[in-house]
Amino acid sequence: MTxxxxxxxxxxxxxxxxxxxxxxSLDIAEGEFFSLLGPSGCGKTTTLRMIGGFEDPSLGxxxxxxRDVTDLPPYRRDVNTVFQSYALFPHLDVFENVAFGLRRxxxxxxxxxxxxxxxxxxxxxEGFEKRKPTQMSGGQQQRVALARALxxxxxxxxxxxxxxxxxxxxxxxxxLELKRIQEEVGITFIYVTHDQEExxxxxxxxxxxxHGQIEQIGAPELVYESPATEFVAGFLGASNLLDGELVRNQxxxxxxxxxxxxxxxxxxSKVPSDIDTLVxxxxxxxxxxxxxxxxxxxxxxxxxxxxLRIATYIGVSHQYKVEGPGGTELTVYVQNLxxxxxxxxxxxxxxxxxxxxxxxxxxxxALSPEEEEE
Amino acid sequence: MEQHVPADLHGVEPPRRHRRLGRSAxxxxxxxxxxxxxxxxxVIPLVTMLSLSIQTCDSITLACKLTxxxxxxxxxxxxxxxxxxxxxxxxGAATVAALVVAFPVTYWIAFRAKRKNFFLxxxxxxxxxxxxxxxxxxxxxxxxxxxILSTLKNLHLVPESFHVxxxxxxxxxxxxxxxxxxxxxxxxxxxxxxxxxxxxxxxxLYATRRVAFTHVVLPLAVPGIFAAFLLTFVPAAGDYxxxxxxxxxxxxxxxxxxxNKFLEAADYPAASALSTVxxxxxxxxxxxxxxxxxxxxxxxxx
Ligand SMILES: Nc1ncnc2c1ncn2[C@@H]1O[C@H](COP(=O)(O)OP(=O)(O)OP(=O)(O)O)[C@@H](O)[C@H]1O
Ligand SMILES: [Mg+2]
Numbered sequence: 001m002t003x004x005x006x007x008x009x010x011x012x013x014x015x016x017x018x019x020x021x022x023x024x025s026l027d028i029a030e031g032e033f034f035s036l037l038g039p040s041g042c043g044k045t046t047t048l049r050m051i052g053g054f055e056d057p058s059l060g061x062x063x064x065x066x067r068d069v070t071d072l073p074p075y076r077r078d079v080n081t082v083f084q085s086y087a088l089f090p091h092l093d094v095f096e097n098v099a100f101g102l103r104r105x106x107x108x109x110x111x112x113x114x115x116x117x118x119x120x121x122x123x124x125x126e127g128f129e130k131r132k133p134t135q136m137s138g139g140q141q142q143r144v145a146l147a148r149a150l151x152x153x154x155x156x157x158x159x160x161x162x163x164x165x166x167x168x169x170x171x172x173x174x175x176l177e178l179k180r181i182q183e184e185v186g187i188t189f190i191y192v193t194h195d196q197e198e199x200x201x202x203x204x205x206x207x208x209x210x211h212g213q214i215e216q217i218g219a220p221e222l223v224y225e226s227p228a229t230e231f232v233a234g235f236l237g238a239s240n241l242l243d244g245e246l247v248r249n250q251x252x253x254x255x256x257x258x259x260x261x262x263x264x265x266x267x268x269s270k271v272p273s274d275i276d277t278l279v280x281x282x283x284x285x286x287x288x289x290x291x292x293x294x295x296x297x298x299x300x301x302x303x304x305x306x307x308l309r310i311a312t313y314i315g316v317s318h319q320y321k322v323e324g325p326g327g328t329e330l331t332v333y334v335q336n337l338x339x340x341x342x343x344x345x346x347x348x349x350x351x352x353x354x355x356x357x358x359x360x361x362x363x364x365x366a367l368s369p370e371e372e373e374e
Numbered sequence: 375m376e377q378h379v380p381a382d383l384h385g386v387e388p389p390r391r392h393r394r395l396g397r398s399a400x401x402x403x404x405x406x407x408x409x410x411x412x413x414x415x416x417v418i419p420l421v422t423m424l425s426l427s428i429q430t431c432d433s434i435t436l437a438c439k440l441t442x443x444x445x446x447x448x449x450x451x452x453x454x455x456x457x458x459x460x461x462x463x464x465x466g467a468a469t470v471a472a473l474v475v476a477f478p479v480t481y482w483i484a485f486r487a488k489r490k491n492f493f494l495x496x497x498x499x500x501x502x503x504x505x506x507x508x509x510x511x512x513x514x515x516x517x518x519x520x521x522i523l524s525t526l527k528n529l530h531l532v533p534e535s536f537h538v539x540x541x542x543x544x545x546x547x548x549x550x551x552x553x554x555x556x557x558x559x560x561x562x563x564x565x566x567x568x569x570x571x572x573x574x575x576x577x578x579l580y581a582t583r584r585v586a587f588t589h590v591v592l593p594l595a596v597p598g599i600f601a602a603f604l605l606t607f608v609p610a611a612g613d614y615x616x617x618x619x620x621x622x623x624x625x626x627x628x629x630x631x632x633x634n635k636f637l638e639a640a641d642y643p644a645a646s647a648l649s650t651v652x653x654x655x656x657x658x659x660x661x662x663x664x665x666x667x668x669x670x671x672x673x674x675x676x
Contacts, residue, residue, distance in 0.1 A: 054574050074577040087575035091593045100589075101579035152579070 004066070005030040005188045006051060006156060011060030012212075013046050020046040022212035023059075028190060030155075033182055035191045035199040038209035039235070044192045045084060047209075048158045051190065052081045064156065075104075080149040084160035084192075086141045088133035094120075094144050095129035101152040119151040122177060124170075138165040143174075150181065156188045163198070175202060196236050200224065208232045224284075225357075226270060230364040233282050240288070240330045241280040241361070242304070246271070256281045256360065260325040264302045266358035280361050285331040287357040290320055293348040303352040306330060308345050318342050322349060427646035436640060446647040454631060454648065458655065461628040464542065465611035468549035472557040472606050473599065475550065480558050481591075484565035494562065501555050509619045512548055513539065516620070540622025548616035556605040564598020565591070603663075608656060628652055 006028040013021040021043040028034045036044045049055040050062055053074035062070045069077055080101065089097050098116045107115070120126050123143035133141055142165045149157060162178075163171045179202055182189050193199050199206050200220040207217040208231075216228040227233035230241060244256040244264065254268040256279060264281050283302075290308075297303045306324040313336075320332040320343070332351060334342075343349055402409075427446060431438040451458075483493045500508065515522055516538045526532045538544050568591060576586040614629030621627070628648060635645035 052578060054577075074574070075580045075582055079578075081575075081578045083571060083575060083578075085571050087569065087571040089572055089575070089590065090569075091590075100576070100581075104580035104585060148575075148579070 003030045004028070005032070005064070006190065007063040008047070008051070009061045009063070011047075011050060011057045011062065013043075013050060013055060014058045019212050021050070021057075024212065024214060026207065026214065026217070028188060031182075031186045031188055033179070033189045033191065033202055033204045035193060035203040035206040036209060037193065037196060037199050037206055037235070038215075040194075042209045043212040044209060045160055046212075048081070048160055048190060048192060051156070052079055052158050053077050054081075078154050079156045079158060080152050080154040081158040082145050082149045082160060082162040084164070086133075086145040088141055088144055088148070090133055092132075093129065094125070094131050094133065094136075097133065097144055098148045098151050100148065105152070115151050116147075119147040122150065122181070123147045123174070139167070139170065142166065146174075153185060154187065156190065157182075158190050160192045161194065162191075164194070171198075178202070200236075208235055210235075226359050227282070227361055228272060230280055230361045233280075233359070233361055238285050238331050239282045240285060240324075240328075241282045242325060242328055243363075244279060244281055246275065246277045246279050246360070253355075254360070258304070258325055260304075262304065262325070264358060266302070266355045266360065270358070271360055272362070275360065275362055278363065280363050282359050282361060283353045283357055285319075286333045286335075288330075288332045288351045288353045290322070290332050290334060290343060290349050290351055292343065293350040297350060298352060300355070301352045302355055302358055303350055304330075305348060305350045308343055308347050308349045311342055311345050313342070320349075322351060324351070423646045423649055426642050427650050429643055431642055436642075438642060443643070446643050447651070450644055450647050451651060454628065457626055457628050457631055458651065460625070461611050461652075462655070462659075464546050464549060464617075464625075464627060465607050465613075467546045468553065468610050469557070469603055469607040471546065471550040472554050473561075473602060476554060476558040476561055476602070480562040480565055484562055484568075490566075497558055498555055505552060506615060506619075509548055509552065509615055512544075512551065513619050516544060539620060540625065542621075542625055544620040545617050545625045545627070548620045549610045549613060552613075552616060553606045553610050556609065557602040560601035560605060561595065561598045564595045564601070568594045604660065608660075611656065612652060 004027050006026070008024055008026040011021060011024050012019055024043075024047065026047075036047060038044055046055060050057050051064075053069070053072060053076075057070060060070075061068055064077060064079065089100065092100070095116055098119055099112050102112045102115060116129075117126075120129065123146050125140060125143055125147065128136065128140065128144075133144065136144070142162065146159075146162055149159075159178075163174050166174060175198060178189070181187070191199070191202065203220055205217065205219055206223060208215045208223065210231055216223055216232045223232060224236055227236060227239070233239040233241060242258055242264070244258045246254065247257045247263075248255040249268055249271055252268055253265050254271050256264045256266075258264060258281075266281070293305045304324050306322040308320060308322050309329075310321040312319040312321075315336065317336050318334045320334070322330045322332060324330040330351060425440060426438065428440065428442050428444055429438040430441040430443050479497060483490055483497070487493050514520055517523070518537050518539065523532070523536065523538065527534055527536070572594075573586055573590060576590045577583075581589060612629045612632075614627060614633045617625055617627040617630050632645050632648045632652075635641045635648065
């Protein structure tokens, strides 16, 4: 087991009476790439700020490298931050912005020059040293903020949507760079992002937050394949959810009976321990195959039938919207192999998937409109 | 498909768009009240003053005639040389004192206080009282037999002969006190404008509170300090009330001389010449000051 680098122990932060972070505990290992995901206002920035020392937790303890740092000011923590708002020094040019931390640590003049140049080339900004931050575009400023933090080679780097202002190409390039630096230097990254794909591809583990609490934490595959709650299922990728009742949860196979009376089977190991009988079962759109509703359904597979409403051709795949049991809208992605003929809208179709691709979640309280948008 | 370009459009620039008349005129329209104001209350008096300084007046009828009589200048510069120097020194000292007093207060209000507007108002409330009354109040407080000095003398903390009035200290103190709002407000605005997130970034990059102050707050407050200096120094150098009420015969400032020449001696050419010299001194001083701070900096800050 690697060492725990960052630990939050039952941390809460109240602004007035409203909890921005609510009794949150978290362990992050040394050298880990950890992402925080969640809708706007769920407390991601506040969590980072408490680790960085900019916000005092109302309750709870923050540990860095095993040491209680709850009462330590930011400048005594070996942590650097890439702020969501960049927060560059307006009176200093780019070189001095990047060199700021090194100068405070009394790094020698020659080393400073070299390290700043390296950091500048890392973020692809050579030649911008003499500019003032106000003379740069948003994306360029963001990269200066990144260089300014990276140049210090801290033990822990907090990144609050560090690539938010970049275009897709630069974003992909910076993602690779960041991942490379993180692995090479062995920095612990705590990374806040809105982009699920970014979180999935880059993280060792990620946490999905909601209302100041962690809904689920785990490796990206785990969280994606076996979301713990309806909220996580909906937040991370598209998902199809059907209401049902847990009727059997014994030995190997568990069964959920849908409102139509049809049974859905899946491995009992996927049933969360604290679940009620009223549940939702789900399956990811790309796990479903779609065919005409004729003949016997395949044995051993889960299936539902429905009415194909919309078929969309999007190049690499076909996307179908199907009206399933009880009027639920189901989404199906089928890779465009060019072999079969695509089903036409208006037809009765059967959707099948394998039992092990099924997941079961607790129904969440209704999503707020803001969360629906995400 | 190939784009078809009509042959006769090759090499022809697209017609330049003209700005609408209303739009190009609007800055002038918006500036009109200020322009009229400046013309009536600044340019005309200034020209009058400049021309008066080279006129000759009949001492009985007070009728003046433009005689291009420049001799007044070397004459008054010779006579009031000391007074000019004293005025600039007093004004400079008062400005520095006001900055030293105002900076911590405004820093505290801008960065730490919860009810900023309340404390800012508290800072300014004394100045709602008339200038002359305030200065007279100081006179009463500092008088040789006033509460403060008599108490100190009774306690034998200061010698019996000790006095404050009529000393340079009294005049400089009065100036610093009376012009404090002109120092405090620009400072406050500059400090208030500093982005708290930038302060956080400096702490993130290992800057202690002290380093953050010297490397972030202070440089970002320079425009405010510059403005505060100008707004305090310029009126203080021409002030005549403080020196008249709190000062004595050894602390005469140029403002007093000008006032005296204009209102009592009715020596308009000399008064105008003195004013002109003061004006030129100020302009030269400010230009040097700006040069010192670097012209680009000024552009950015003012
Ligand atoms: N200084 C503050 N005073 C009062 N409320 C605050 C303050 N900072 C944050 N909040 C509230 O705390 C909650 C969490 O805010 P936070 O900035 O952590 O969200 P976030 O997850 O980073 O959102 P986003 O993705 O939009 O950046 C929000 O409801 C916000 O309104
Ligand atoms: Mg945020």
